[in-house]
Amino acid sequence: MDFFDVAVQTLDSTVRLSVPLLLACLAGLYSERSGIFDIGLEGKMLAGAFASAAAASVFHSAWIGLGMGILISVALALVHGFASITHRGNQIVSGVAINFVAAGSTIILGQAWFKQGGRTPALAPGERFEAIVFPGADAVRGVPILGPIYSELLSGHSLLVYIAFLAVPFTWWVLFRTRFGLRLRAVGENPAAVDTAGISVEWLRYRAVICTGILTGIAGAYLAMVQNAGFVKDMTAGKGFIALAALIFAKWKPVNAMFACLLFGFLDAIAIRLQGSPLPVIGRVPVQFMQALPYVLTVVLLAGFIGKAIPPRAGGVPYVKER
Amino acid sequence: MSVPYAKLPAWADYGLIPLVNLAVAFIVAGLVVLLVGENPFRAAVILVEGAFGRGQGIAYTLFYATTFIFSGLSVAVAFHCGLFNIGGEGQGYIAGLGIAIVCLSLDSVLPWYLLFPIAIAAAALFGALWALIPAWLQARRGSHIVITTIMFNFIAASIMVYMLVDVIKPIGAMAPQTRNFLDGAQLPKLNWLIELFGFAKIRSAPFNISFILALVMAWLVWLLVWRTKLGYEMRTYGFSPKAARYAGISETRIILVTMMISGALSGMMALNPTMGDQHNVALDFVSGAGFVGIAVALMGRSHPVGIVLASILFGMLYQGGAELSFEMPNISRDMIVIIQGLVILFAGALEHMFRPAIQALFASLSPKSVGMAQAGKGA
Numbered sequence: 292m293d294f295f296d297v298a299v300q301t302l303d304s305t306v307r308l309s310v311p312l313l314l315a316c317l318a319g320l321y322s323e324r325s326g327i328f329d330i331g332l333e334g335k336m337l338a339g340a341f342a343s344a345a346a347a348s349v350f351h352s353a354w355i356g357l358g359m360g361i362l363i364s365v366a367l368a369l370v371h372g373f374a375s376i377t378h379r380g381n382q383i384v385s386g387v388a389i390n391f392v393a394a395g396s397t398i399i400l401g402q403a404w405f406k407q408g409g410r411t412p413a414l415a416p417g418e419r420f421e422a423i424v425f426p427g428a429d430a431v432r433g434v435p436i437l438g439p440i441y442s443e444l445l446s447g448h449s450l451l452v453y454i455a456f457l458a459v460p461f462t463w464w465v466l467f468r469t470r471f472g473l474r475l476r477a478v479g480e481n482p483a484a485v486d487t488a489g490i491s492v493e494w495l496r497y498r499a500v501i502c503t504g505i506l507t508g509i510a511g512a513y514l515a516m517v518q519n520a521g522f523v524k525d526m527t528a529g530k531g532f533i534a535l536a537a538l539i540f541a542k543w544k545p546v547n548a549m550f551a552c553l554l555f556g557f558l559d560a561i562a563i564r565l566q567g568s569p570l571p572v573i574g575r576v577p578v579q580f581m582q583a584l585p586y587v588l589t590v591v592l593l594a595g596f597i598g599k600a601i602p603p604r605a606g607g608v609p610y611v612k613e614r
Numbered sequence: 615m616s617v618p619y620a621k622l623p624a625w626a627d628y629g630l631i632p633l634v635n636l637a638v639a640f641i642v643a644g645l646v647v648l649l650v651g652e653n654p655f656r657a658a659v660i661l662v663e664g665a666f667g668r669g670q671g672i673a674y675t676l677f678y679a680t681t682f683i684f685s686g687l688s689v690a691v692a693f694h695c696g697l698f699n700i701g702g703e704g705q706g707y708i709a710g711l712g713i714a715i716v717c718l719s720l721d722s723v724l725p726w727y728l729l730f731p732i733a734i735a736a737a738a739l740f741g742a743l744w745a746l747i748p749a750w751l752q753a754r755r756g757s758h759i760v761i762t763t764i765m766f767n768f769i770a771a772s773i774m775v776y777m778l779v780d781v782i783k784p785i786g787a788m789a790p791q792t793r794n795f796l797d798g799a800q801l802p803k804l805n806w807l808i809e810l811f812g813f814a815k816i817r818s819a820p821f822n823i824s825f826i827l828a829l830v831m832a833w834l835v836w837l838l839v840w841r842t843k844l845g846y847e848m849r850t851y852g853f854s855p856k857a858a859r860y861a862g863i864s865e866t867r868i869i870l871v872t873m874m875i876s877g878a879l880s881g882m883m884a885l886n887p888t889m890g891d892q893h894n895v896a897l898d899f900v901s902g903a904g905f906v907g908i909a910v911a912l913m914g915r916s917h918p919v920g921i922v923l924a925s926i927l928f929g930m931l932y933q934g935g936a937e938l939s940f941e942m943p944n945i946s947r948d949m950i951v952i953i954q955g956l957v958i959l960f961a962g963a964l965e966h967m968f969r970p971a972i973q974a975l976f977a978s979l980s981p982k983s984v985g986m987a988q989a990g991k992g993a
Contacts, residue, residue: 330764374963383698383760385963387908391955396646398948405651409948483643532764540762579781583772593757602758 299439301560306448307518309556311510315534316541316548318506322368324466324543327607331386331535332530334393339364339511340399344411344522345404347418347515350518356418357451357518361508367393368504369497376496379609381382390506390531395460398524406544409524411515418447419516447565449517451509455533458506461544475499479603483611492610507531543603555585568597622969622976632915632961634968639956645951650944657938657945664937665930669813671937673805673821677891679922679929680821683828684883685907686925687835688876690916694839694871696852701748701763702880704770707882711774712740713888714782714895717935721799729798732829733889734882740873741881744770749873753866759873767904778897791896794876801890820891828886832880832918838875848872862929880904901953909954912962928954 315332322329342363347356367389374385398409405411425446432442466472476493478485482492515522530533533555540554541547562581622631644654650844654840663895665675692699699705709960716736721727748762753908778790839845851858851868887899912928914920922953928950935950960967 330760332942370959376958378967379966380963380965381698382963383700384912386698386956387905388955388959389962391905391951391958393955395948395951395953395955399646399944399946399952401918402946403944529768535761536765552951573961577776579776583769586768586772590757590762590769592752592763593762594755595757596773 294448295436297564298347299443301557301564303443304560304563305553305557306444306452307556309552310452310482310517311514311530312454312534312537312555313459313549313552314458314506314510314527315531316537316552317458317545318503319407319535320462320536320545321383321468321475321499321506322550323500323538323604325475325496326603326608326610327372327375327496327500328382328501329386329503330383330532330609331367331389331393332534333527333529334386334390334571335364335367335507336514336531337390337397337506337525337527338367338393338513340481340526341401341411341511341522343508343512344402344414347414348405348412348521351415352418353418353516357420357509360494360512360515361467361505361595364508364511365479365504368500368507370476372497375609376493376500376586379611382607382609394525397522399530401524411522413439413514414520420451422447422449423453425609430613449513450565451513451517454509455513456549459545459549466545479605480578482605484614486610487602492612496610510534531586539602540589542601547591555580558584626972626976628920631965631969631972632913632920633966635960635971636913636957638968639953640646642956642960643949644955646900646949647945652662652942652944653732657942660938660941661931661934663934665934668815669805669808670819671817671933672808672813674933674936675926676808676825677821677886677929678821678932679925680825680828680886680890681883681903682906682910682928683832683922684879684886686910686914686921687831687907687918688879688904688916689911690918691839691848691879691909692876693874693911693916694845694852695848695868696855697752697872697876698760698871699745699763699873699876699880700760700908701745701766701770701877702883702907703900703902704767705744705877705880706789706883706900707767707770707774707898707903708744709741709857709884710888710895710899711777712881713738713925715885717795717799717889717895718782718792720795724798726798726801729731730801730823730889733799733851733885736882737882737884738878739881740882742806745873745877746870749870752873753869765935771898773855775897778895784909791886792889792894795889795893799889800893801885806975820889822886823884824886826884826892829922831882832922835879836918844871882905883907892974900953904956909957909961912965913957951972958972 313335313398319329319332339360343356343360346359347353371385371389374380375382401409424440426492428442430437430444466476474485474490478492478495486492486496514526519526534552537548537551537555540551558581565578565581600610616834647654647657665671685706688702689699700753713733713736713856718734721730727728742882748759748766751757751762752759775790782792783790783792802822804821804825805819809816835885839849847858847863847868850861851863851865855865858868880960883903888895896968909922910924913924937949938948938949
């Protein structure tokens with residue numbers, strides 16, 4: 292196989308692997324921009340994956356599955372909101388709690404309902420989001436360079452992949468070109484100013500948290516209905532935290548977030564492709580090194596060695612209306 | 615917020631409110647049991663019987679509790695300094711490397727009572743060093759300790775997989791773990807202690823001497839936090855970093871020292887499952903105990919006594935949960951993960967949810983007890 296084909300295939304799997312990261316990362320973006328830290332992305336994604344796979348297999352519909360995934364994920368997001376906005380609890384603690392509740396209950400409920408060792412039944416083709424083939428994808432396959440790029444890389448993904456990448460400009464537009472976005476960013480920097488302007492800090496933050504829930508729900512649905520054909524226990528496997536890392540890496544900006552997620556997805560794709568085969572110059576790189584790289588990069592970035600990641604100013608601080 | 619300044623008596627603050635929060639967590643957990651089609655009350659009975667019914671069960675309960683005491687203390691020490699150390703899992707995991715090095719090289723030479731102190735030191739050192747990097751990054755570079763410690767958990771896991779699979783694993787062995795430790799690195803059991811209380815002979819339970827170490831550490835943490843200058847500085851910094859700075863407390867020093875103590879305690883958590891039970895260092899031997907520490911510390915309100923009690927409760931859940939999964943196949947060990955999450959939610963993030971209601975209750979029952987009488991007079 293020549294180099295170009297390998298490159299296209301690697302990029303293709305990069306796209307597939309970065310989609311859940313991207314959705315979760317944008318999810319975190321809404322929440323953290325409004326001043327609510329969310330380390331519960333992982334848990335919401337997991338719960339969304341379970342709910343969507345379970346609903347899709349029971350109702351034989353991918354759309355009902357997606358809806359259910361979003362619903363459950365939003366419900367958990369609202370729990371996080373209830374704890375950290377209404378009751379001004381510690382946002383980190385609340386996020387940790389949601390991760391545990393999701394990790395435990397998906398296994399317990401999955402086992403009790405489907406009796407397949409924590410899995411949900413394998414989804415039939417009609418119960419998943421199928422690949423969308425662009426017009427003429429097969430016809431141009433033979434064309435050198437552009438052919439494979441069009442038919443392999445751009446075409447042939449599921450609807451959720453395109454939604455994920457369209458969510459990037461959409462999020463940018465919402466955050467930087469709408470009134471809601473302006474207020475959302477303001478409430479994450481200086482909630483008192485927003486409050487003085489007569490806008491409800493709590494309601495704004497609740498809306499941000501709901502956006503987070505919707506996106507993590509889609510991310511979970513993607514994992515369970517597109518990348519896999521059903522729910523497997525603990526299937527998020529730390530993706531929520533990589534997404535969090537990507538969010539910091541992207542300095543809380545939507546377009547950067549896409550590139551950060553593509554980078555981390557690329558590392559993942561490379562790690563899978565290499566699987567112990569030696570690299571030129573460096574020699575054999577342990578798989579674990581590649582797996583740890585996103586976390587190492589994030590730590591290095593956070594430490595301010597490559598630029599400086601400055602979080603929203605009011606992040607993690609509950610807003611007290613008056614003393 | 616009808617009674618904003620009402621102050622509750624201490625027993626309500628430290629006893630009643632945590633109990634109410636805990637009760638709510640268990641009620642919600644009971645609903646989950648109901649949802650999977652089992653009887654929550656019967657489940658509770660089986661759980662408690664499994665944990666305390668026989669000597670064997672008690673030994674296992676205390677064995678699990680041992681690990682949780684260490685991880686709970688680790689989280690609590692950091693809490694007192696206003697730091698949230700989520701990295702206990704990784705610090706404990708890396709400490710397994712220190713234990714492996716000490717035990718594999720010395721277990722044929724030294725008896726356990728000489729090896730144990732060295733292993734404690736190694737575990738504490740490795741844990742402390744793994745916590746030192748995030749601490750330094752927080753203190754000097756301003757990176758958020760929660761995020762860095764989470765990242766360090768993943769990095770630790772990668773390192774340990776690499777070490778166990780590619781480096782430490784004996785040649786020719788399949789399982790990614792060290793060779794079995796010889797007698798010198800096997801901690802003596804404490805099961806006779808339970809038999810003293812008139813229980814039948816305990817056949818095999820890994821309850822071991824590190825329980826004593828855990829209790830000693832609990833006492834030392836109490837001493838440190840409430841009876842030393844360092845502890846006072848830690849609490850000052852935790853209460854108000856600004857005040858600490860004004861008082862001339864070095865921010866860097868206090869963060870580094872606190873996190874190293876916290877990491878050392880997390881590291882010691884690795885002694886119990888490796889030298890006390892499995893007699894090797896295996897893949898994923900920590901299995902979430904570092905995270906249980908968060909729940910334990912929140913439940914025990916960061917006080918050593920509370921932590922020991924909360925650890926025994928979680929030990930009970932682990933042991934009783936194992937018994938429960940035999941009786942009720944729908945309820946596996948993972949039920950504990952849910953309970954853990956709910957405890958963290960209600961005792962941690964939502965700890966103030968019931969406070970206004972309880973304050974209102976106290977105010978209406980006896981206004982004097984919440985200091986309302988004077989306020990009334992003044993007004």
